[in-house]
Amino acid sequence: MSMVTIQQAARRSGLSEPTLRYYEEVGLIGPISRDPSSGHRRYRERDLDDLQVLACLRAMGVGIEDMRTYQANRARGHEAAGEQRDLLLRHAERVELEIAVLRVHRDYLERKAALWDARERGDVAAESEAQARVAEITPRLEAMIHA
Known part of the structure; x- marks a missing residue:
């Protein structure tokens, strides 16, 4: 499993490092794995997928609460399709x-x-x-x- 640093995740997602930390803090992503020796964040492919979705939503002006709802609905899958559409x-x-x-x-x-x-x-x-x-x-x- 490939893991990337916060700098690499920021570059790949187009989001700043403080934004990545904030999104983790408010529960939009994560919890993010930590390197056992340094304690630094290590992002998995799934985390990077989540960041891409959030970057797109952010670029469209979607607020934090709707991002949170969107992420929760993604986790629910097909049963939340109508809610996703409406959002x-x-x-x-x-x-x-x-x-x-x-x-x-x-x-x-x-x-x-x-x-x-x-x-x-x-x-x-x-x-x-x-x-x-x-x-x-x-x-x-x-x-x-x-x-």
């Missing part, structure tokens, strides 16, 4: 909302850039049109800021 779909909905917000942000930035482009070119008609387009999106942006 992931909740996060997919959150991501969809974030995408909508980012689209409004992008549209605002593009419209403001068009305004400044028209000003730089001295194109009064294009500037007026761009100003109207900025004014059109500003209420949506303000609503998101105050939500």
